[in-house]
Amino acid sequence: MQDDGDNGRSLAAIVADMKVELKEFTQTRFKLFTTELQEKIKTLKIAAPLAGLAALLLLTAYLLFTVALVGLVLAFFDHSPYRWFFASGIVAVFWTVLGGITAYFAAREFELKRLVPTKTLAVLKGDKMWIQSEAKN
DSSP states (O other): OOBOTTTOOBHHHHHHHHHHHHHHHHHHHHHHHHHHHHHHHHHHHHHHHHHHHHHHHHHHHHHHHHHHHHHHHHTTSSSOTTHHHHHHHHHHHHHHHHHHHHHHHHHHHHHHSOOSOHHHHHHHHHHHHHHHHHHHO
8 A cells, every 4th residue: 555645654544543433433322322212211111100000090080080070060951861961971072172182282292302312313413514524624
Protein backbone atom coordinates (compact mmCIF):
# COMPACT_ATOMS: atom_id res chain seq x y z
CA MET A 1 0.00 0.00 0.00
CA GLN A 2 1.05 3.54 -0.57
CA ASP A 3 1.98 5.72 2.38
CA ASP A 4 0.23 8.99 3.04
CA GLY A 5 2.77 11.81 2.94
CA ASP A 6 1.32 13.76 5.88
CA ASN A 7 1.40 11.31 8.76
CA GLY A 8 3.09 8.17 7.48
CA ARG A 9 0.00 5.97 7.82
CA SER A 10 -0.98 3.64 5.03
CA LEU A 11 -4.45 3.47 3.55
CA ALA A 12 -4.88 0.00 5.05
CA ALA A 13 -4.15 1.34 8.54
CA ILE A 14 -6.64 4.16 8.09
CA VAL A 15 -9.33 1.73 6.85
CA ALA A 16 -8.58 -0.62 9.77
CA ASP A 17 -8.96 2.28 12.24
CA MET A 18 -12.22 3.29 10.58
CA LYS A 19 -13.46 -0.29 10.88
CA VAL A 20 -12.63 -0.41 14.60
CA GLU A 21 -14.26 2.96 15.22
CA LEU A 22 -17.39 1.91 13.33
CA LYS A 23 -17.57 -1.29 15.36
CA GLU A 24 -17.22 0.65 18.64
CA PHE A 25 -19.77 3.19 17.44
CA THR A 26 -22.30 0.46 16.61
CA GLN A 27 -21.71 -1.39 19.89
CA THR A 28 -22.16 1.80 21.90
CA ARG A 29 -25.44 2.66 20.19
CA PHE A 30 -26.73 -0.90 20.57
CA LYS A 31 -25.82 -0.91 24.27
CA LEU A 32 -27.61 2.43 24.74
CA PHE A 33 -30.71 1.02 23.04
CA THR A 34 -30.75 -2.21 25.08
CA THR A 35 -30.17 -0.36 28.36
CA GLU A 36 -33.05 2.02 27.70
CA LEU A 37 -35.30 -0.86 26.68
CA GLN A 38 -34.41 -2.80 29.85
CA GLU A 39 -35.32 0.21 32.00
CA LYS A 40 -38.72 0.43 30.33
CA ILE A 41 -39.29 -3.32 30.79
CA LYS A 42 -38.44 -3.08 34.52
CA THR A 43 -41.05 -0.37 34.87
CA LEU A 44 -43.62 -2.46 33.02
CA LYS A 45 -42.88 -5.54 35.15
CA ILE A 46 -43.79 -3.57 38.27
CA ALA A 47 -46.69 -1.61 36.82
CA ALA A 48 -48.46 -4.40 34.88
CA PRO A 49 -49.55 -6.57 37.86
CA LEU A 50 -50.65 -3.50 39.79
CA ALA A 51 -52.62 -2.29 36.79
CA GLY A 52 -54.24 -5.73 36.44
CA LEU A 53 -55.33 -5.78 40.08
CA ALA A 54 -56.60 -2.22 39.84
CA ALA A 55 -58.58 -3.12 36.72
CA LEU A 56 -60.18 -6.11 38.45
CA LEU A 57 -61.19 -4.07 41.50
CA LEU A 58 -62.47 -1.20 39.38
CA LEU A 59 -64.44 -3.59 37.17
CA THR A 60 -66.13 -5.05 40.25
CA ALA A 61 -66.94 -1.58 41.55
CA TYR A 62 -68.19 -0.57 38.11
CA LEU A 63 -70.58 -3.52 37.89
CA LEU A 64 -71.97 -2.88 41.37
CA PHE A 65 -72.31 0.83 40.68
CA THR A 66 -74.10 0.11 37.39
CA VAL A 67 -76.60 -2.18 39.12
CA ALA A 68 -77.23 0.52 41.74
CA LEU A 69 -77.63 3.17 39.04
CA VAL A 70 -80.10 1.02 37.10
CA GLY A 71 -82.04 0.51 40.33
CA LEU A 72 -82.14 4.25 40.90
CA VAL A 73 -83.38 4.99 37.37
CA LEU A 74 -85.84 2.09 37.71
CA ALA A 75 -87.52 3.93 40.57
CA PHE A 76 -88.61 6.69 38.17
CA PHE A 77 -90.47 4.21 35.94
CA ASP A 78 -92.75 2.93 38.67
CA HIS A 79 -95.64 1.37 36.70
CA SER A 80 -94.20 0.81 33.22
CA PRO A 81 -93.82 -2.79 32.00
CA TYR A 82 -90.64 -1.67 30.17
CA ARG A 83 -89.03 -0.06 33.19
CA TRP A 84 -86.00 -2.42 33.18
CA PHE A 85 -85.45 -1.71 29.49
CA PHE A 86 -85.62 2.06 29.92
CA ALA A 87 -83.45 2.09 33.04
CA SER A 88 -80.79 -0.13 31.46
CA GLY A 89 -80.85 1.90 28.23
CA ILE A 90 -80.41 5.21 30.02
CA VAL A 91 -77.49 3.89 32.07
CA ALA A 92 -75.92 2.33 28.93
CA VAL A 93 -76.07 5.66 27.08
CA PHE A 94 -74.54 7.39 30.10
CA TRP A 95 -71.63 4.91 30.20
CA THR A 96 -71.15 5.14 26.43
CA VAL A 97 -70.77 8.92 26.56
CA LEU A 98 -68.42 8.70 29.53
CA GLY A 99 -66.40 5.93 27.83
CA GLY A 100 -66.08 7.94 24.62
CA ILE A 101 -64.76 10.95 26.49
CA THR A 102 -62.30 8.78 28.40
CA ALA A 103 -61.12 7.04 25.21
CA TYR A 104 -60.46 10.44 23.62
CA PHE A 105 -58.25 11.53 26.52
CA ALA A 106 -56.46 8.17 26.60
CA ALA A 107 -55.68 8.41 22.87
CA ARG A 108 -54.28 11.90 23.38
CA GLU A 109 -52.00 10.67 26.17
CA PHE A 110 -50.69 7.81 24.04
CA GLU A 111 -49.91 10.28 21.25
CA LEU A 112 -48.05 12.56 23.64
CA LYS A 113 -46.08 9.88 25.50
CA ARG A 114 -44.78 7.14 23.26
CA LEU A 115 -43.02 3.99 24.43
CA VAL A 116 -40.27 4.21 21.83
CA PRO A 117 -36.71 4.70 23.09
CA THR A 118 -36.54 8.45 22.53
CA LYS A 119 -33.05 8.96 23.97
CA THR A 120 -31.56 6.40 21.61
CA LEU A 121 -33.37 7.87 18.62
CA ALA A 122 -32.15 11.37 19.52
CA VAL A 123 -28.55 10.17 19.75
CA LEU A 124 -28.87 8.34 16.43
CA LYS A 125 -30.30 11.45 14.75
CA GLY A 126 -27.38 13.46 16.06
CA ASP A 127 -24.99 10.80 14.77
CA LYS A 128 -26.66 10.91 11.37
CA MET A 129 -26.27 14.67 11.17
CA TRP A 130 -22.62 14.40 12.24
CA ILE A 131 -21.90 11.73 9.61
CA GLN A 132 -23.57 13.81 6.92
CA SER A 133 -21.54 16.88 7.87
CA GLU A 134 -18.33 14.81 7.90
CA ALA A 135 -19.19 13.32 4.51
CA LYS A 136 -19.58 16.80 3.02
CA ASN A 137 -16.11 17.77 4.29
